[in-house]
Amino acid sequence: MYEDLARRCLDGEVRAVARFVSLLEDGDRRAYNAMSAFASTMGKAQILGITGPPGSGKSTLTDKLIGYFRGQEKKVAVIAVDPSSPFSGGAILGDRLRMQGHAVDPGVYIRSLASRGQLGGLSKATAFAVRVLEAAGYDIVIIETVGVGQSEIDIVKVADTVVLVSVPGLGDDIQVIKAGIMEIGDIFVVNKADRDGADRVVREIRAMLETQAALKRGKSPSAGPDTLALRSAELLHHGQTGAAPSSQIEQIEAEELPPVMKTVAETGEGVPELGARILSRFEGDRLSGALESRRLSSIKAQLKDIAAWQLLDLFADSGGDGRLDSLAEAVHSRSMDIYGAAKKLTATLVKGEQA
Amino acid sequence: MERKIRVIVAKPGLDGHDRGAKVIARALRDAGMEVIYTGLRQTPEQIVQAALQEDADVVALSILSGAHNHLFPRVVELLKEKGAEDILVFGGGVIPEDDIPFLKSKGIAEVFGPGTPTQTTVDFIKTHLKRS
Numbered sequence: 001m002y003e004d005l006a007r008r009c010l011d012g013e014v015r016a017v018a019r020f021v022s023l024l025e026d027g028d029r030r031a032y033n034a035m036s037a038f039a040s041t042m043g044k045a046q047i048l049g050i051t052g053p054p055g056s057g058k059s060t061l062t063d064k065l066i067g068y069f070r071g072q073e074k075k076v077a078v079i080a081v082d083p084s085s086p087f088s089g090g091a092i093l094g095d096r097l098r099m100q101g102h103a104v105d106p107g108v109y110i111r112s113l114a115s116r117g118q119l120g121g122l123s124k125a126t127a128f129a130v131r132v133l134e135a136a137g138y139d140i141v142i143i144e145t146v147g148v149g150q151s152e153i154d155i156v157k158v159a160d161t162v163v164l165v166s167v168p169g170l171g172d173d174i175q176v177i178k179a180g181i182m183e184i185g186d187i188f189v190v191n192k193a194d195r196d197g198a199d200r201v202v203r204e205i206r207a208m209l210e211t212q213a214a215l216k217r218g219k220s221p222s223a224g225p226d227t228l229a230l231r232s233a234e235l236l237h238h239g240q241t242g243a244a245p246s247s248q249i250e251q252i253e254a255e256e257l258p259p260v261m262k263t264v265a266e267t268g269e270g271v272p273e274l275g276a277r278i279l280s281r282f283e284g285d286r287l288s289g290a291l292e293s294r295r296l297s298s299i300k301a302q303l304k305d306i307a308a309w310q311l312l313d314l315f316a317d318s319g320g321d322g323r324l325d326s327l328a329e330a331v332h333s334r335s336m337d338i339y340g341a342a343k344k345l346t347a348t349l350v351k352g353e354q355a
Numbered sequence: 356m357e358r359k360i361r362v363i364v365a366k367p368g369l370d371g372h373d374r375g376a377k378v379i380a381r382a383l384r385d386a387g388m389e390v391i392y393t394g395l396r397q398t399p400e401q402i403v404q405a406a407l408q409e410d411a412d413v414v415a416l417s418i419l420s421g422a423h424n425h426l427f428p429r430v431v432e433l434l435k436e437k438g439a440e441d442i443l444v445f446g447g448g449v450i451p452e453d454d455i456p457f458l459k460s461k462g463i464a465e466v467f468g469p470g471t472p473t474q475t476t477v478d479f480i481k482t483h484l485k486r487s
Contacts (some may be wrong), residue, residue: 015439018410028359089359090384096405097394103401109408114359114389 002030006037012136018134021111021254022037024125035128038135042127043140043295045077045134046282049159051121051181054147056133056165059098060265062144062248066102067244067268068275076102077109077138079129081122083146084114091115095144109138121145124309127158127302151180160291161281163187163274166205169195173204182208186258187277194263197340202260209257316351323348360388360480366395367430370420371391375447375454375469379415382473387479399429406434406442412486415476418448428461435462441485447471 005023006207008016023031050058050065062078069076080095093112094250111133122145133141145155155162164185176182188209190201259277263270285291327345330336336344363378364380366373373395374408380390391409405413416427427446434442441455448457455466465479 006453015410015437018408022361022410084389085384088385089387091389092380092384093389096391098394100397100401100405103393103404103408104398110405111408111410112389112391229362257460 002034005031006034006135009132009135009251010037010041012022017109017132017136018111021125021129021141023115024128024132025113025116025123027124032128035131038131038281041135043134045130045138047134047160048129048142048278048282049145049155049162050106050142050165051145051148051152051184052165052173052189053149053154053161053167054240056147056167056262057265058144058147058165059095061189061191061263061271061274062095062142063099063163064265064268064271065142065275065278066099066108068271070102072279074139075107075137076140076142077111077133077136078142078144079111079113079126079133079145079244081113081115081126081146084116086117089116109133111138113176115146118154119152121148121152121298122154122158126154130158148181150178153181153184156184157298157305159259161186161278162242162284163189165189165191166201167192168195168201170201173207176201176204176208177211186281187274188258188260189201191192191261191263194264194267194306195347200263201264205260206257209260213257259316311346317346356382358368360413360484361409361411362388362390362415363393363399363402363406363409363411363481364415364417364437365393365405367397367399367402367426368416368418368420368422369396371395372419373417375419376415376417379447379476382477383415386477389458394429399426399433402430403433403437403439407437407439411442412484413443413445415477416444416446416448418446418450421449423448424457427458427463431462439453443480443483443485445476445479446447447476 005016005020009020020031050062052058059080062080066076066078080093082091082093084091084097091114093114096110096112099110102110111129113129114128115123118124122143126143130141130143143155143159145152162184164181166188167190188205190198190205191200254307261274261277263274265271282291285294319346323345327336327341331338331341362383364376366376380392383390385435391405391411393405402414402416415429416430418426423446434440434444443464444462445465445467446463450466450468458466464483466475
């Protein structure tokens with residue numbers, strides 16, 4: 001059954017694809033084993049991540065990007081992740097709502113996934129679902145993450161290109177230089193750009209990117225943090241990188257910085273430019289070899305995650321709860337420390353010993 | 356991992372009132388189901404494609420415009436065409452008693468009127484799922 005289902009996925013049969021993804025979500029091990037059928041199609045699609053805070057317009061932007069990519073004759077699949085309730089385990093998956101205009105286009109497949117307890121902005125099955133969709137012949141797989149805060153960055157382990165969506169009014173320039181989410185964008189988008197403050201957000205992001213590039217190039221010792229701050233301030237006042245007076249930091253060529261683009265997803269304004277940029281970025285990465293090295297590090301990151309999950313599965317399989325009980329007792333009665341108990345637990349699991 | 360029940364909640368037709376559909380969506384969510392909310396003014400074709408792509412077990416339709424006798428059976432018909440008659444379809448909204456036998460004869464498993472306790476709907480889904 002599983003091999004047959006995998007074959008039908010390779011034929012691009014929608015129901016088979018839908019079913020296969022569900023089996024992956026439910027953690028069906030035979031489905032995971034059957035994924036070896038997709039080895040030959042791995043890496044064929046461009047995997048695009050769209051991430052940003054709740055309500056920033058990710059779904060609407062995705063809807064408009066689907067339209068753009070369809071215009072470029074590409075088949076598009078979307079995986080839209082929304083959070084599961086930590087209480088009931090249920091979920092309301094509402095991203096599709098904004099994309100239903102594409103529901104009847106045979107060149108588009110949209111699938112909503114619930115995060116099912118994962119906290120990194122994706123679900124466990126997401127990376128695997130991507131492999132199924134690319135096996136089914138979709139040229140571009142768009143992954144829309146849950147609405148993220150500051151540190152949900154799993155998308156960077158899965159996507160070839162990450163579009164980070166911001167909106168005006170979320171905070172000052174300190175929010176922009178904080179660690180985490182702002183570090184993973186390949187393309188920055190300020191959506192709802194018809195609202196007040198959009199240009200300011202663009203300038204703040206651009207200043208952050210310039211500072212980051214300068215630091216990366218080892219210019220910080222001569223420039224000093226004060227100069228960098230000054231430079232950021234100049235940017236905030238003057239907007240254009242070229243218009244700012246020369247400072248100690250040499251001009252950073254604009255093309256090596258991730259672009260910061262303005263869109264109004266609701267009306268589609270700025271979307272063709274964004275779509276074109278996404279495609280050219282991918283093409284550039286492919287030619288330069290950056291794509292392959294990025295994919296290699298993605299595989300490394302995913303391997304680590306999967307190994308950790310397998311350990312947890314092993315724990316569940318081996319009646320780990322009984323073992324847990326006795327170790328917890330030992331810690332509680334102070335005959336063992338918790339770190340030592342955890343070490344013992346892991347050692348037992350790896351050896352496959354029973355409690 | 357346990358298998359999750361996936362439900363499409365959709366509003367076919369042209370009325371713009373989705374309070375009821377949202378209440379049902381919430382109730383099903385709280386019952387541990389994954390609810391894909393497709394929103395207002397959906398054609399039967401859109402609803403059926405969503406059900407197929409989302410691997411739904413259930414399609415829940417809500418309508419208040421009076422076009423149920425046309426739109427509900429059309430959803431069932433299209434699902435059948437796609438070989439997806441194993442998806443449970445039921446409806447709700449403002450639907451006259453007299454229309455219910457007709458709808459049931461067309462493959463709508465049940466029709467829930469205004470005031471139905473949400474638990475009734477949850478229980479109905481759990482006992483009538485057609486897919487294993």
